[in-house]
Amino acid sequence: xxxxxxxRGDGVVIGAAVVLFIxxxxxxxxxxxxxxxxxxxxxxxxxxxxxxxxxxxFVTGIVGAGLIVVGRxxxxxxxxxxxxxxxxxxxxxxxxxxxxxxxxxADNAGAGMILGLLSSIVLAGGALATPLVPALKAPLVGxxxxxxASPYGQPGHPGQGYGxxxxxxxxxxxxPGQPQPSYGGPQPGQPGxxxxxxGGQPGAPGxxxxxxxxxxxxxxxxxxxxxxxxxxxxxxxxxxxxxxxGTWYLAVEQRGPGLIAQTQDGRRxxxxxxxxxxxx
Numbered sequence: 001x002x003x004x005x006x007x008r009g010d011g012v013v014i015g016a017a018v019v020l021f022i023x024x025x026x027x028x029x030x031x032x033x034x035x036x037x038x039x040x041x042x043x044x045x046x047x048x049x050x051x052x053x054x055x056x057x058f059v060t061g062i063v064g065a066g067l068i069v070v071g072r073x074x075x076x077x078x079x080x081x082x083x084x085x086x087x088x089x090x091x092x093x094x095x096x097x098x099x100x101x102x103x104x105x106a107d108n109a110g111a112g113m114i115l116g117l118l119s120s121i122v123l124a125g126g127a128l129a130t131p132l133v134p135a136l137k138a139p140l141v142g143x144x145x146x147x148x149a150s151p152y153g154q155p156g157h158p159g160q161g162y163g164x165x166x167x168x169x170x171x172x173x174x175x176p177g178q179p180q181p182s183y184g185g186p187q188p189g190q191p192g193x194x195x196x197x198x199g200g201q202p203g204a205p206g207x208x209x210x211x212x213x214x215x216x217x218x219x220x221x222x223x224x225x226x227x228x229x230x231x232x233x234x235x236x237x238x239x240x241x242x243x244x245x246g247t248w249y250l251a252v253e254q255r256g257p258g259l260i261a262q263t264q265d266g267r268r269x270x271x272x273x274x275x276x277x278x279x280x
Contacts, residue, residue: 003140004139004227005072006069007136007138007140009127009130010072013126016061018124019118020061021058021120023115023119024054024112025048025126026115027045027046028109028113029106029109029110030044030108034247044110044111044187053102056098057099057116060095060243061091063087064090065088067084067085069082069168071084071086073088073158073242074109075239075240076238076241088127096120096121099120119259139245217253217254218250219252220279221251222251223246223248223277223278225245225278226245226272227242228242228271229242230243230271231259232269235254241269251271255270
């Protein structure tokens with residue numbers, strides 16, 4: 001599970017789940033103490049004294065938040081035909097529904113019931129609004145620059161483990177000491193779009209810029225600027241993984257405008273959006 005795939009909305013969901021857990025230990029009802037009567041010995045029960053309430057409201061909301069977070073970090077997992085995230089959203093809405101009608105039926109709602117309702121509102125609202133509000137879709141953890149040494153480096157050899165392109169690697173067809181172009185950009189010494197090549201006729205097609213040389217694809221390391229889904233090689237619409245910024249991945253094959261990429265755990269899939277990727 002990659003924590004860099006979490007969004008700000010997921011942070012809201014996690015925070016609301018923590019508050020909901022705390023509320024389950026607070027009193028569910030308050031006592032109106034008459035004047036002159038010592039009510040300090042009266043102990044108000046909490047949610048854990050009522051199995052049905054604690055399971056349908058508090059535990060359900062916390063489990064829903066957990067499924068949302070796990071579904072974000074491990075896309076493609078399903079429960080009863082639904083993605084983990086979708087199933088988690090349904091549980092948070094059910095927890096809010098239970099909290100609303102429980103507090104309506106209560107005579108004197110205590111701190112646990114009130115705080116539980118408020119956290120359920122934030123929990124369900126964050127779960128529903130995250131895919132719709134751009135501010136909540138932003139990454140929770142800022143992505144470091146891809147040049148940072150890979151976390152997969154070996155002790156004593158920082159940055160030389162899986163996912164690090166190495167300082168000695170050159171892009172396909174490049175020479176040492178020359179700048180490395182980004183994927184899909186013009187190569188050094190080659191004419192740009194609309195410019196004739198040297199020794200050729202104006203309007204003649206220039207050399208290929210798709211990262212292949214006469215059909216021979218050279219594997220290379222790359223990093224993505226933002227989190228992007230990785231789809232199955234068979235063309236299935238559901239993503240099998242998510243490529244996160246700050247990590248190097250290996251491109252092993254060209255597939256039309258996309259790339260067949262390999263993740264750290266050996267999974268391979270199709271990266272459809274290659275805009276702005278950085279080659280190592």
